[in-house]
Amino acid sequence: MRRPFRAALAGIVATLVLFGAADLIARAFGPPAAPLLALGQTIIPLAPTGLVKPVIDLFGTNDKLFLILTTGLGSLVLGGLIGWLASHRLSLATALLFVAGLVPIIVILIRPESSVVDIVPTLIGLALGMTVFRLLMSVGMSLAEKGTAPAAPRRFPAAARPNGSSAPESSSSDSTETPASAPSRRRFFIITGIIGTAGAAAMAAGQTVAALTLDAGAAVAKLVLPKPASTAPPIPTSAHPDVKGLAPFVTDPTDFYRIDTALAPPVIDPQEWSLRIHGMVETEVTLTMDDLLSLPLDEHHITLTCVSNPVGGDLVGNATWLGYPVRELLRRANPNKDADMVLSHSIDGFSASTPIEALTDDRDSLLAVGMNGSPLPPEHGFPARLVVPGLYGFVSATKWVTELEVTRFDEKTAYWTDRGWDAKAPILVASRVEVPKPLAKVSAGDVAVAGTAWAQRSGIKRVDVKLDDGEWTSAELGDEVNIDTWRQWTTGFSDVDPGLHTVTVRAIDQDGNVQTPKRRKSIPNSATGHHHIQFSVE
Ligand SMILES: Nc1nc2c(c(=O)[nH]1)N[C@H]1C(S)=C(S)[C@@H](COP(=O)(O)O)O[C@H]1N2
Numbered sequence: 001m002r003r004p005f006r007a008a009l010a011g012i013v014a015t016l017v018l019f020g021a022a023d024l025i026a027r028a029f030g031p032p033a034a035p036l037l038a039l040g041q042t043i044i045p046l047a048p049t050g051l052v053k054p055v056i057d058l059f060g061t062n063d064k065l066f067l068i069l070t071t072g073l074g075s076l077v078l079g080g081l082i083g084w085l086a087s088h089r090l091s092l093a094t095a096l097l098f099v100a101g102l103v104p105i106i107v108i109l110i111r112p113e114s115s116v117v118d119i120v121p122t123l124i125g126l127a128l129g130m131t132v133f134r135l136l137m138s139v140g141m142s143l144a145e146k147g148t149a150p151a152a153p154r155r156f157p158a159a160a161r162p163n164g165s166s167a168p169e170s171s172s173s174d175s176t177e178t179p180a181s182a183p184s185r186r187r188f189f190i191i192t193g194i195i196g197t198a199g200a201a202a203m204a205a206g207q208t209v210a211a212l213t214l215d216a217g218a219a220v221a222k223l224v225l226p227k228p229a230s231t232a233p234p235i236p237t238s239a240h241p242d243v244k245g246l247a248p249f250v251t252d253p254t255d256f257y258r259i260d261t262a263l264a265p266p267v268i269d270p271q272e273w274s275l276r277i278h279g280m281v282e283t284e285v286t287l288t289m290d291d292l293l294s295l296p297l298d299e300h301h302i303t304l305t306c307v308s309n310p311v312g313g314d315l316v317g318n319a320t321w322l323g324y325p326v327r328e329l330l331r332r333a334n335p336n337k338d339a340d341m342v343l344s345h346s347i348d349g350f351s352a353s354t355p356i357e358a359l360t361d362d363r364d365s366l367l368a369v370g371m372n373g374s375p376l377p378p379e380h381g382f383p384a385r386l387v388v389p390g391l392y393g394f395v396s397a398t399k400w401v402t403e404l405e406v407t408r409f410d411e412k413t414a415y416w417t418d419r420g421w422d423a424k425a426p427i428l429v430a431s432r433v434e435v436p437k438p439l440a441k442v443s444a445g446d447v448a449v450a451g452t453a454w455a456q457r458s459g460i461k462r463v464d465v466k467l468d469d470g471e472w473t474s475a476e477l478g479d480e481v482n483i484d485t486w487r488q489w490t491t492g493f494s495d496v497d498p499g500l501h502t503v504t505v506r507a508i509d510q511d512g513n514v515q516t517p518k519r520r521k522s523i524p525n526s527a528t529g530h531h532h533i534q535f536s537v538e
C-alpha cells in the first residue's frame with residue numbers, strides 16, 4: 001500500500017474535473033444536462049419524506065443550495081474513497097470510478113425533463129475525469145515509488161526511466177525521504193493543484209451555479225402579456241388595516257413563499273411550451289403559448305396556501321393572477337363522465353391530483369401566466385401554472401405545468417400522495433397574529449394587535465382574539481375582497497399590565513366552522529391549532 005493520501009486526492013480531483021467539465025459544457029445544453037442538478041433532483045424524491053419536507057420548509061429557497069452542496073460533497077467524498085482504494089487495487093478502483101461516473105449519466109437519461117443528448121457533457125466529463133485520475137495516479141505513484149526505492153535510479157539511466165524524468169540527486173541517498181521524493185511530491189501537488197483549480201473554476205462557471213442564481217430569466221423579460229379581458233377589481237384600502245408590521249394585502253412576488261421539489265426552476269422557452277389535455281377525454285387538446293395568449297384572459301385575486309405551513313407560518317401568499325379559466329379548457333376536451341380527477345403534470349416530474357369539480361365548477365381556477373401584472377417569475381411557474389382556489393398547493397397549483405391528465409382517483413396518484421399526503425386536501429380555516437411580533441417589547445398602554453386569516457371558498461366571518469386567559473373578543477375585519485383571498489384584521493387591548501403576555505387568535509368561516517385549537521402535524525392535510533405569540537409590556 002502506497003501513498004493513500006495522494007491516491008485519495010487524485011480521486012477527489014478527478015471527481016471535481018468530471019463534474020466541473022460536465023457542468024461547464026452543460027451551459028451549452030441547459031440545466032437538464034448538468035449532472036449535479038440531475039443528481040440532486042433525483043435524490044429528493046428518493047430521500048424519506050420525513051427528511052425532505054422539513055428541509056424544504058426550513059431552508060425555503062436555500063434548500064436547493066443545501067441539497068446541491070450535500071450531493072457535491074458526497075460525490076467528492078466518494079471520489080476520495082475510490083482514490084484511496086486505488087492505492088491498494090488500482091484497476092478495481094479505476095473500474096469503480098467509471099461505474100460511479102455512469103450514475104449521473106443514467107440519472108440524466110431517466111429524468112423526465114432531459115433528452116438523450118443531455119448526457120454528452122457528462123460523458124465528456126467522465127472521459128476527462130478518468131484521464132486525470134490515471135495521470136495523477138501515475139505521477140503521484142510512480143515517482144513516489146522511486147522516492148522509496150533508492151536503488152532504482154542506479155538501475156535505469158535517466159532517459160530510460162519509466163516516467164522519463166531525471167533525478168540524479170536520488171542516487172546519492174538511501175533514506176526514505178530522498179531528495180528525489182521532494183521534487184516528485186512537489187510535482188504531484190503542483191499538477192494536482194492546477195487541475196483541481198481548473199475543475200473548481202469550471203464548476204463555478206458552470207450550469208449549476210448559473211441555474212441556482214437564475215432570477216427573472218431572459219425569457220420572462222421577453223414575454224409580453226396581453227391586457228386582461230377582465231381585470232380584477234382594485235384592492236380597496238379598507239381591505240388592509242393600517243397597522244405597522246401587518247403583511248401587505250397583495251404579496252410581492254419576491255416575498256411570496258416558494259415551495260417545490262425542483263432544485264432550480266426549469267428554464268422553459270415559452271415558444272417550446274405547450275399544454276396537453278389527455279386521458280379520459282373525448283378530444284385531446286394541445287395548447288401552445290401563442291394559443292393561450294390569444295385567448296381572453298381573466299385576472300383574479302387568489303390566496304395560495306401550502307399544506308405544510310406551520311400554525312402562524314408564512315407559507316401563504318396573496319397575488320393577482322392572470323390566466324385562462326381551466327373550466328373552459330376542459331370543456332374543449334370534453335372529459336368522460338366517470339373521470340373524477342385531473343392529474344396535472346409539471347415538466348420537472350411533479351404532479352398534483354385535483355378533484356375535477358374544482359376545475360369545472362364556477363370557481364376561478366386558472367391556467368395562469370401572470371402574477372401581479374408581470375409574467376410568472378421562474379420560481380413561481382414560468383411560463384404557466386395552475387392556481388385553484390380552495391385547495392392546498394400540492395394538490396392543485398402545479399408550476400411549469402405541461403399536461404392535464406383526466407383520470408380517476410382510484411387509478412392514478414400524485415407526487416405527494418405517493419408519499420403519504422392527502423389526495424384531495426381542501427384548505428382549512430386558519431389565522432395568524434402578525435402584530436406584535438413574537439417576543440416584541442411594547443410600551444405600556446394600548447397594545448395594537450393585527451394579523452391575517454383565510455378560509456378560501458367560504459370566506460372569513462369572524463376573527464376572535466384573546467389576551468392571556470381572557471375572553472375571546474371579536475377583531476375588526478378589513479373588507480372582504482372575495483372569498484378566495486385572505487382577510488386582514490386588527491384589534492387592540494388597553495391598559496395592559498407590564499410583564500409577559502400572550503395573544504391568541506382563531507378564525508370562523510362563513511359556514512360557521514371554528515378554527516380548531518387541537519394541535520396536529522401537517523401530514524397528511526395541514527397542521528391545526530390556534531396561533532399565539534408572546535410579547536412583553538414595559
Ligand atoms: N412543479 C411543481 N409545482 C408545484 C410544486 C412542486 O414541487 N413542483 N409544489 C406545490 C406546492 S406544495 C405549493 S404549496 C405551491 C407553491 O407555489 P409557490 O412556490 O408559487 O408559492 O406550488 C405547488 N406546485
Ligand SMILES: [Mo]
Pocket residue numbers: 259305306307308392393394
Ligand atoms: Mo405545498
